[in-house]
Amino acid sequence: MSTELVLVSSPTSGVTQLTLNRPEKRNALSVPLLQSMLAALDRVEADPAQRILLLTGSGAVFCAGLDLAEASDPKVAHLSAELIATVLRRLVESRLITIAVVQGAALAGGAGLVSACDFAFAEGSAQIGYPEPKRGLVAALVMTLLRRQLRERDARRLLLTGESVSGTEAAAMGLVNAAVGSEQIMPTALRTAAQVLQGGPEAVVRTKRLFNELWPATIAADFAKATAVHLEARGSAETREGVAAFREKRKPAWAKNL
Numbered sequence: 001m002s003t004e005l006v007l008v009s010s011p012t013s014g015v016t017q018l019t020l021n022r023p024e025k026r027n028a029l030s031v032p033l034l035q036s037m038l039a040a041l042d043r044v045e046a047d048p049a050q051r052i053l054l055l056t057g058s059g060a061v062f063c064a065g066l067d068l069a070e071a072s073d074p075k076v077a078h079l080s081a082e083l084i085a086t087v088l089r090r091l092v093e094s095r096l097i098t099i100a101v102v103q104g105a106a107l108a109g110g111a112g113l114v115s116a117c118d119f120a121f122a123e124g125s126a127q128i129g130y131p132e133p134k135r136g137l138v139a140a141l142v143m144t145l146l147r148r149q150l151r152e153r154d155a156r157r158l159l160l161t162g163e164s165v166s167g168t169e170a171a172a173m174g175l176v177n178a179a180v181g182s183e184q185i186m187p188t189a190l191r192t193a194a195q196v197l198q199g200g201p202e203a204v205v206r207t208k209r210l211f212n213e214l215w216p217a218t219i220a221a222d223f224a225k226a227t228a229v230h231l232e233a234r235g236s237a238e239t240r241e242g243v244a245a246f247r248e249k250r251k252p253a254w255a256k257n258l
Contacts, residue, residue, distance in 0.1 A: 006036040007058070008044070011186075015052040015193050016044045016096075023059025029109045030067040031076055034083040041090055051201060052193040053096040055117060062102045062126070063110025068135070071234065072243045081234050084109050085141055085227045091116035092145070092212065092219055095205045097196050101189045102126050102167065103182065108139070115145040118208065120176040121188050122167030128175060129164030136242025136252065138233040140226040148215065150174055 007019040018040050020027040027033075044050050057063050066084060070076045091098050091113065100106075100114040102122035111128050114120045122128065132139040139159050146155040154173045157163070167179035180188050196204060212219045233239055238254065245252035 004036070005030075005033040006040045008040055010050075011054070012190065012193070014050060014197050015054060015190070016047075016050045017054040017056060018044075020055075020057045020063055023057075023061070025067070026061040026064035026105075027057040027059065027110070028064050028067040029080075029084060029087075030070060031080055031083060033067075034080070034087055037087055038083070038090065041087075041094065045094060045096060051096065051197060051204070053094070053098045054101055054189055054193070055091075055098060055113060056101045057103065057110075059104075061104035061110075062100075062106040063113060064105065065108025065110045065112075065131075068243050068247060071137075072240065072247070077234050078231065081227070081231050084112070085223060085230065088112055088116045088141055088145070089219065089223050095208075097193075097204060097208065099189050099192060100176075101185055102128065102176065103185065105164075107164065108132055108135075108137075112139075112142040112145070114176065115142050115149065119189070119192055121185050121192075122170060122176045122179050123182050123185055124166065124168045124179040126167035126170075126179070127164040128167065128170045129162065130158050131162040131164070133160065134162045134242065134252075135246055136233070136236065136238035136240070136254075138229055140229040140233070141223070144219070144222040144226045146175075 005021055007021045009017045011017055022033055044053060066080060070080050098117040100117040100120040102114055103126060105127040106114045107129055108131055111130055130139045130142060143159060150173060170176045171179040242252050
């Protein structure tokens with residue numbers, strides 16, 4: 001098995017596929033994996049022939065979220081938080097049109113990657129969710145994206161309860177573009193890529209950029225505010241308890257006084 005944390009391939013002209021390659025850990029977003037993603041993005045964006053980025057995961061799960069072993073380690077927790085914020089913002093602001101292809105599950109930071117992409121397709125049986133509140137965390141970074149994509153009632157449901165929804169339900173609420181069978185998910189993504197490639201390269205890039213700018217607050221401003229909240233929560237006693245409880249497979253003992 002390859003030791004590369006991010007595999008890079010080209011399924012068709014103008015399209016690059018990045019595959020998270022940590023299947024034994026459900027493609028959890030460790031610091032090295034996030035750094036590998038950023039390095040791969042740099043290389044793909046530097047190639048003017050590449051216009052589309054497909055984001056996939058190896059194995060049965062797209063991405064289970066941040067590596068909680070690192071999230072609970074004070075030595076790397078801050079770096080981990082900064083890297084996931086950087087990756088999400090890079091996907092949003094990239095000149096590449098990004099397409100997430102979700103198999104199995106996309107949870108927490110993994111679901112954040114899905115939300116950061118321009119298009120997302122999921123297996124109907126896939127599970128997508130933001131369980132951060134169950135770990136004492138705040139899904140601040142992804143809130144920046146979901147408030148632009150979903151009805152507020154749906155966003156509140158996902159971010160306050162931490163429940164997961166199926167790919168089919170995610171499609172119904174607009175969290176993904178469509179839910180399809182496992183054999184159809186990649187062909188569906190590639191058809192969308194082919195449709196985008198028919199447009200003028202500069203027109204497509206300018207259209208994506210304008211989407212990011214036509215809000216009262218910019219993506220950059222929202223991410224700055226969200227990152228501050230994310231980092232504050234990461235350092236809290238509640239997060240330490242929530243992450244410890246998850247790793248020890250027990251219910252968290254939340255403090256009663258806020």
